[in-house]
């Protein structure tokens with residue numbers, strides 16, 4: 001099974017925080033690891049949904065274990081809004097955010113006191129039309145003006161979904177409320193802020209021209225991560 005881990009360092013004026021992003025290629029050989037997972041997947045109608053779910057759980061556990069450099073028993077259950085709820089004895093409180101596409105699952109483990117959200121999405125022209133229905137006039141203009149509207153639409157969508165995970169609202173709140181502000185392309189990344197949530201920002205990477213991975217994190221934190229390692233990971237080959 002293919003997987004990769006990326007350590008993130010987040011520096012603020014008076015504090016420093018760590019997080020780990022784990023990516024796992026979705027594969028039918030991933031088994032449930034806890035009683036709760038075994039029970040939960042029985043309710044799922046398709047084996048594809050089960051595989052995605054288990055790959056996301058595995059990514060979450062990989063990220064947590066790498067954060068603490070030790071094996072830690074972890075059960076990631078679900079809250080009433082479908083949000084991941086962690087049962088684990090970690091040295092300090094942490095949270096986890098999970099995402100999956102058709103081929104790739106990912107999770108970020110972060111200090112609970114420094115909230116973060118993750119979203120992965122395939123860059124697929126067939127999604128662009130749907131995404132445009134969930135965007136504001138400003139975002140539509142940004143998407144349509146970019147040389148690759150499908151890529152920009154995926155970036156916009158993942159930033160909104162990752163923010164919705166931090167807020168725990170998902171699509172229960174209008175995605176128009178999660179409008180991007182000042183989206184910009186940097187050397188290796190896309191970055192943005194949010195009109196109505198100025199305490200957060202997002203950074204996105206394009207993985208092998210196939211996926212966008214976006215992390216949302218507190219605005220005044222300076223993110224440091226080996227972006228080249230993320231983009232060069234052979235995990236995405238053939239995905």
Ligand SMILES: CC(C)(COP(=O)(O)OP(=O)(O)OC[C@H]1O[C@@H](n2cnc3c(N)ncnc32)[C@H](O)[C@@H]1OP(=O)(O)O)[C@@H](O)C(=O)NCCC(=O)NCCS
Nearest residue numbers: 053056081082083084098099100127130165168169170171
């Ligand atoms: C949170 C949400 C926005 C993400 O949904 P998604 O498209 O399934 O995307 P992802 O695979 O990236 O995320 C799923 C994970 O988000 C997490 N999640 C779900 N609801 C959440 C919430 N309220 N708060 C925080 N995290 C949440 C879960 O961990 C879930 O994975 P799991 O079921 O394996 O535990 C979802 O609630 C939703 O409403 N999705 C609709 C998506 C859609 O309409 N897409 C069409 C555009 S192309």
